[in-house]
Amino acid sequence: DAKTTQPTSMDCAEGRAANLPCNHSTISGNEYVYWYRQIHSQGPQYIIHGLKNNETNEMASLIITEDRKSSTLILPHATLRDTAVYYCIVRAAGNKLTFGGGTRVLVKP
Amino acid sequence: EAGVTQFPSHSVIEKGQTVTLRCDPISGHDNLYWYRRVMGKEIKFLLHFVKESKQDESGMPNNRFLAERTGGTYSTLKVQPAELEDSGVYFCASSKRTGGNRARSYEQYFGPGTRLTVT
Numbered sequence: 143d144a145k146t147t148q149p150t151s152m153d154c155a156e157g158r159a160a161n162l163p164c165n166h167s168t169i170s171g172n173e174y175v176y177w178y179r180q181i182h183s184q185g186p187q188y189i190i191h192g193l194k195n196n197e198t199n200e201m202a203s204l205i206i207t208e209d210r211k212s213s214t215l216i217l218p219h220a221t222l223r224d225t226a227v228y229y230c231i232v233r234a235a236g237n238k239l240t241f242g243g244g245t246r247v248l249v250k251p
Numbered sequence: 252e253a254g255v256t257q258f259p260s261h262s263v264i265e266k267g268q269t270v271t272l273r274c275d276p277i278s279g280h281d282n283l284y285w286y287r288r289v290m291g292k293e294i295k296f297l298l299h300f301v302k303e304s305k306q307d308e309s310g311m312p313n314n315r316f317l318a319e320r321t322g323g324t325y326s327t328l329k330v331q332p333a334e335l336e337d338s339g340v341y342f343c344a345s346s347k348r349t350g351g352n353r354a355r356s357y358e359q360y361f362g363p364g365t366r367l368t369v370t
Contacts, residue, residue, distance in 0.1 A: 176358070180294075183340070183364075183366075184363060184364075185255075185342050185344075185361035185362050185363050185364050186294065186342070186344075186361045187361065188358040188359065188360060188361075191358060235357075236282065237307075238284060238296040238299055238307060238310070239284075239286070239294075239296065239344075239359060240296065241286075241293050241294040241295070242293060243293060
């Protein structure tokens with residue numbers, strides 16, 4: 143599976159949108175972009191995934207560039223409970239998830 | 252629907268002892284994965300079951316680890332004998348079956364993990 147690059151950490155103000163970038167320049171045509179997060183010591187939580195089209199669900203939006211070499215996860219109105227480590231992962235269908243270091247997001251009041 | 256469950260939530264054992272972790276996936280999920288995070292490291296894949304068959308066990312660290320999924324329902328991960336470096340959090344995840352040339356990619360749902368401490 144392709145490797146991803148994310149900033150180590152970022153802060154966000156409560157109530158504002160949080161935009162989390164991810165680079166995956168070596169992504170293959172059959173690989174999906176996944177986002178998970180891990181809140182403190184809980185199990186990773188699925189957020190959203192996409193192949194080439196932008197996606198939106200109740201948690202977040204995923205914007206994938208046309209060349210698919212990068213993407214942005216958008217949390218539209220960050221709350222304190224969104225403080226977590228966010229992982230951008232690319233994988234082919236059915237394959238394992240390869241976690242990197244992720245982005246440590248701190249939502250501040 | 253019930254999520255992925257894992258038992259026990261915590262386990263403290265001495266070096267050389269045996270521990271068995273259990274994972275109950277979401278009902279109807281054919282794919283079952285084991286991952287772990289050891290102290291200070293990233294979450295690492297251990298192995299992947301499709302029903303009762305091992306699809307990928309490339310992440311299993313050594314032969315002290317044995318995973319089973321008899322009947323394609325719950326899975327167990329046995330560590331025998333446990334070593335100090337086995338301490339960490341063991342996560343289980345499950346997902347729907349994928350297949351075919353135009354396979355959809357299904358999300359993996361994770362359990363809360365089992366925190367294993369080997370002393």
